Amino acid sequence: MPEGDTLWRTAAALRDRILGSTCRDVRPSTFARLIGQNVTGVEPYGKHLLITFDSGLALHSHLGMRGAWYVHRPGEALTRPEQEVTAMLTFDDWIVALYLGKVTELIAGNSRIRHLGPDILAEVFDVDTVGMRARADPVRAIGEVLLNQAVVAGIGNVYKCESLWAESTDPWKPVGEIDHTQLCRIYSTARRMMLDSALGQDRRNHVHGRAGRPCLRCSHIIRARNQGNPPRLTYWCPHCQTSPG
Ligand SMILES: [Zn+2]
Numbered sequence: 001m002p003e004g005d006t007l008w009r010t011a012a013a014l015r016d017r018i019l020g021s022t023c024r025d026v027r028p029s030t031f032a033r034l035i036g037q038n039v040t041g042v043e044p045y046g047k048h049l050l051i052t053f054d055s056g057l058a059l060h061s062h063l064g065m066r067g068a069w070y071v072h073r074p075g076e077a078l079t080r081p082e083q084e085v086t087a088m089l090t091f092d093d094w095i096v097a098l099y100l101g102k103v104t105e106l107i108a109g110n111s112r113i114r115h116l117g118p119d120i121l122a123e124v125f126d127v128d129t130v131g132m133r134a135r136a137d138p139v140r141a142i143g144e145v146l147l148n149q150a151v152v153a154g155i156g157n158v159y160k161c162e163s164l165w166a167e168s169t170d171p172w173k174p175v176g177e178i179d180h181t182q183l184c185r186i187y188s189t190a191r192r193m194m195l196d197s198a199l200g201q202d203r204r205n206h207v208h209g210r211a212g213r214p215c216l217r218c219s220h221i222i223r224a225r226n227q228g229n230p231p232r233l234t235y236w237c238p239h240c241q242t243s244p245g
Pocket of ligand 1: 217
C-alpha cells in the first residue's frame with residue numbers, strides 16, 4: 001500500500017514535469033474542464049494528491065491500496081494496461097497517468113483539503129506522513145510547527161506544551177534537528193492526549209500554565225515565553241526538555 005513518502009516522491013516527480021504547463025487533453029472526459037488550464041501546484045495531503053490549476057479547480061486523487069501515478073512522454077507506450085487508467089492528463093511534453101486510483105474528482109481549489117493537514121483526531125491518522133510534513137520547514141522550531149494547521153489540523157497551544165513536555169523535547173529546537181522517530185512520537189502523544197480528553201478522561205496539565213512552579217519531573221522551575229507569529233505562550237522546563245531525538 002502506498003505510504004506518505006511515496007506520495008511525496010510522486011508529487012515531486014509530477015511537479016518537476018508539469019508545474020506551469022498547460023493541459024491539452026484528459027481522460028476520462030469528465031475532466032474536460034481542465035483542458036487549456038495551467039498547473040499551479042502538485043501537493044500531497046496524507047495519501048491524497050492535489051493537482052491544482054489556475055482556474056481554481058483541482059484534480060483530487062487518492063491512491064487507495066494499489067494506485068500509482070506514472071509519467072510518459074507523448075507517443076510512448078503506456079506503463080500499465082489501458083483498462084487500469086483512472087485519470088490521464090496530457091501536456092505538451094509529458095503525459096501523467098494515474099492507474100488503479102481509488103478516488104479521482106474535480107474539486108474547488110479552496111476546498112478544505114487544500115489548507116489543512118489531517119485532523120489530529122481523525123479515525124485513521126498517518127503519523128509517519130505527518131512527521132515528514134512537519135520537516136518541510138526544517139529551521140522552524142517544533143513549538144511553532146505543532147501549531148501549523150497545514151501540517152496537522154487541531155493541535156492547540158495546551159497540547160503543544162504538554163506533548164513536548166511529555167516527550168522531553170525543547171520547544172525551541174528547529175524541527176530539522178529532531179529525528180523522524182521523535183517527531184512522530186510527539187505527534188502521537190499529542191493525539192493520544194487529545195483523544196483521551198475528547199473521550200472525557202480527566203487529565204491535568206503538567207507544564208501548561210505552571211510558569212514559576214517546579215517541574216513535576218525534575219523539580220526545576222517551569223518557564224514561559226512567547227513563541228511564533230502570532231505569538232503564543234510556550235511553557236517548558238529548560239532543564240529536562242532537552243530533545244533526546
Ligand atoms: Zn523538568
